[in-house]
Amino acid sequence: MIYQKMTIPPRSEHLWRYTPWPRIHPSSIDKVPDVDGVIFSLSEQHEMESVAHSTVAHDDIARAFLQSAGGSHNRLVVSEESEPIHIDARASGHIAVGHLHLDVKASGVVLIHLTGEPEWVGIHITGKIHPNTQLSFGFVNELGSNTKFLRCEDWIVERDAELEHATLSIGGFRCKSDLRTTLNGTGSTIRQSVTANAVGSRHDDEHVEIHHLHGHTNSDLVMNSACSGNSHFIATGLLTIAEGANKTDASQVFRNLLLSERARAEAIPELEVLADDVSAAHGAATAPVDQNQMHYLMSRGLSPDESKSLIVSGFLLNAFSNLSNKYLTQEMQTRLTVHLECELKR
């Protein structure tokens, strides 16, 4: 559907409850502004092709908007096993939009590092993981602290394929992510982790949907956030298990660490199960820093700030522990550690 003809989603839709569309749109909501393209650059041994504007119709307003806005359109084919692929995504100008499609025909690792300081950035990533392949995918959002950020992802994981998906959200002042994965074949698996450090007045809304369309599919989602200042972190998850998708194993765990009196966190892990022979579970916990842990560290000579930062760091790093690819885990953990060290020095 064309963006201008779409109705604005009401706040009763839980996807838009905490970050309504007018709050994330870059200008007045009936307009599609002129945009610059996000520049995706790769290491020399890999190639990315520029492709035509996609004409796929979207029911979702965010995706329809990004499609109408245009920007850069690229496609990366992973056709043979190779070294990990690092993509540097650079956003510049006033408003920047980028589209990237990943066609994964051989197992590999892809890491995207998004930087820049425009007023508004929109990214739409789509990907298809072909049968019997494995993709370890990492996304680091390190945009400037005045940038509004909209991110949509749509993944299709085919039979016996596996997607490992890690997000590190540490940039931008208002972020809205909508990450959707369809497990489209028997034996397909997704292991997903989202780690967010919400500081100052950062507003970070992370929505993850995982759809199990076939039996014998597996999903494991972990979302950890640390919220300080008067930041606001929202984690919403929708896990659906289709009729007949038996022997599915699905779990979601949301954990929020609240570090200041004015920080807020919402956790909404939803389940819709239409099959009977499944194992589906979710858990959510929100709490302050454990005083026993603080006491333990301080009794070993660490200052209260050092102790707290160590606990926060351990808590956030732990979100990547469900990933099996060591390279991806290490890369994400390193980026996070560097970020936390910079935070501590400020």
Added chain:
Amino acid sequence: MSDETQEIIGDYRYGFHDPENSTIRFDKGLSEQVVRDISELKDEPQWMTDLRVKAFRHFAERVMPEWGNCDMLNTIDFENITYFLRSSNQTEKSWDEVPDDIKNTFDRLGIPEAEQKWLGGVTAQYESEAVYHSIREDLEEQGVIFLDMDSGLKQYPELVKKYFGTVIPHSDNKFSALNTAVWSGGSFLYIPKGVSVEMPVQAYFRINAKNMGQFERTLIIADEGSTVHYVEGCTAPSYSTDSLHSAVVELIAMEGAKIRYSTVQNWSSNVYNLVTKRAVAHKNATVEWVDGNIGSKLTMKYPSVLLKGEGAHAEVISVAYAGKGQHQDTGAKVHHLASNTTSNILSKSISKDGGRSSYRGLLQVTPKSTGCRSKVVCDALILDGDSRSDTYPTMEIGNSSSDLEHEASVSKVSSGQLFYLMSRGFTEDEAMGLIVNGFFEPFTRELPMEYAVELNKLLELEMEGSIG
């Protein structure tokens, strides 16, 4: 009984209905005049008439909820419902004075027998109004007021005016507006300071007529340091056309008071059960909702507690059974509005024969509420591939010193447990029944014994033929 009706009701044991002998019956449909007529008929004070009219206007303007099972909700035809039906000219204090046909109904439901054995007071509501009402003398002597709501308004107008609609205003939602406009019957219960009502008081709600709307209004006020256990049960006959039950229940627990409100809802599978239940708990008060939903076509019910005073506690235990064509959309909402408040929510649901059960919950901690603790556990069993189970929990945490946990799981009956029981000589059906009863045990152990036995029987009945 027509084949169509038989198909709808299946094994529902309270599906019988009596010939309708109403003394006053309004035409179907709702208008401001109907609202005014109900109020005039009841000879209500002007403030209540005005409130009813205001609520009706709000109801007419307000759109239907855009969440939940909209397909089912939108099939409700508000113009095809009778909003008031009087079956007896007065509320009797003795069963002998209740009209025979109505008394027979309650005899078949076992109410008079239960009253003699283990209840402190009983209200029996048939269609729109209470037909029988009694309270034990010793409780009356201690100052306990237990009346049907219409009599409550007549005898204690100031007390009712002070609290009516303070917990659930008419503008809360479309169905609370509808209830406020056309309410009739329900219970009014006031427990004075320091009085502990040892035996439960019970209300029993029965819809008998076709296309009937029952809109009872219940207000319970437990004054400082008092305790009470209120039990309600619901049934209706089975017709091939639908009925609507839309109650509003307001509980007020003053400082140190304790209210437990238990419900076993067993409406027939053609009743829309759209109920708003909410409690306010003041300092150190406790409110417990024990909520069982077995019947109805669509139930949308989320018992809530506003923890307004420091140290207040909320406990919600709910079970739902969704069979063929049923959607049990239930849950709980707890708002931690004061510091050091605590809550526990336990929800269990079973879906079978294409039924759908949904848990929809909200746990909110406001920024100024420090040191709050809460735990939410949702377990769901799906017994076949046609059924569905959903969980929609929401946690809104605005304070860093609070500890909140939520956990949920959806699974099928363990074949290991079935095998174990069958190897001890149980049939597959019996084994399944035992496992289901065990699954609901945290709920049944909180019910009075007679209710627990009844619930187990109901579940066994529902579970018959569930294998294969």
